Amino acid sequence: MSGELRIVLYGQSGQGKSTLGGIILGNREIFTSNKDSKKCRKERKTITGRDVVVVDTPGLFKEADDGEEVVEEIKRSIKHAEPGPHVFLFVERFKEISQEKLDALKTFQDTFGKQAVDYTIVVFTTKRKEIDDAFMQETLKSLRRLTDQFQQRYFVFNIRDEQQGSQLDELLGIINKMTGEKCQPFYTSKMLQEAEEALKTRKETKPKPEEEWRSFYDRCGLIGMAVGCAAGYFICGGELTIRTCVTGNVIIFAY
Template identity: 35%
Template sequence: MMSEETVWGQNMQLVPLQGQGIHNEVRIVLLGKTGVGKSATGNTILNAECFESKKSPASVTSKCSEGYTQRFGRTIQVVDTPGLLDTKLSEKALKEELSRCIGLSSPGPHCFLLVMESTRFTSEDENCINQFADMFGNNFFHYAIIVFTGKDDLDRVKKTIRNYLEEAGENLQNLIEKCNDRYIAFNNIDRNSSGEKQVEDLLEMIKDVVSQNNGRFYTNKLYEQAEKHIQKMEKEIIEVRNTEKKDETEKMEKELSKKNLSPEEKKRERKEKLKQIEDKYAKLPDPRHEVRNDLSGDGGFFLGVLIGVLGTLTMMGFLVLKLASMFKPS
């Protein structure tokens, strides 16, 4: 039987979309240093200009945000992050962005894309990835795929990604081994020529990741706690909606009773009004999307809750949040 968390079908085929809930979406989290092409990669996956991708470091992503698409029969959610570990994020901002990232990708991503350039691999790059692994926890690499951006530049000098890897040295080769040989080169500049194929190949790889993890998405203590809170929030949203709907219906009945109408006319109008109310509430977004929208906003209420969860877990030692070492000047 297919468990609720299983996103890919039993026979590991892409199953058609069956609604809007989170059970049928593929969640992808982009990680990497500033300027390596995370936002551009997100846009390629979504086939849309969803995230701001710029040359100038002044206008880089400063906040985690999400984008959706429905492609290849799936709902794909992409969570873009600022360079969480390399920018001058204050400790407060890092906690905030980590909470936002976890909240947006809860109950857990199907893969982490470790985005890097295909020009050089430095010890700074290596440290950055190791810190992500520390931050998220043990199974991190079981869900990691390396995305090398700048395939167009390699093409221009008639090099393949394999050529680059051979020249790049042992450290990068070790990292690739840790990711179980999962890497892909992306050309985010000329999406039209290679866009569909590279995104399809990536989705195929993600399918393998999920299947190698027994059909499960990534999770850890923090995601578990976050998800518990989010489900509570969803319940509250549903309760509020139900109360509002009930109040609205009562108000409608009251107004109707005051009207001077024949029983037939009343019956017809009640039916009409009830349908309007029914339609209005049916059209409201999935509670999860309401939570995510709130998380994406400035000072969202839910974000505050998640930052609290993060703080508690850090104190309890569940999280290897080496905040101090992250802020050592390099």
């Protein structure tokens, strides 16, 4: 396939994301030697006659005070890959599902929106010398909550394997097949803007905690009154009046 190929790497810190980007470009240290890991970095190389651009984004940290700043920098990857990336590689370790993986998924969905799903392949990295079928199937079963979000588009990449060349050819083949099937071949800045607007709308329409509690207490009050009226109805001999409801709610005055 001719033309430039633009790839954006996304994922948590320590998942092999930057190493994978280096392997794609033929220099596994090209991103891992980056001292400023909180900034996007763009590199390119001609592979089999095709220009390949790889943008490495800051890794998501499990506990980060500057999480919003990291997300804003990740968004800038779209500009680095102008006019837009053909594919997001969502990089995770090939291990069973965890809350950190689900958090990374939610951040991805919130940041890039639903349309990004169609441009994403999950790449699971591993350093295991050998992966037996039982381990492979059990781990993939655990990870279905993640892979289901991307129509089961995933690839297990052994970043320690000496046969990285054949793995890379296979991964690039999957990317080319995916992009070739789309009317719009790459994710655009307009899609990012739509994702930002959708997230803003969800935040604005989400009830505030105090409003949720107020609604809860109001519902409890109505339910309590209904129960009280029913009880009062029987206590007062089948007569439904204000006195009935008051009696049922145990507010009884003696004269």
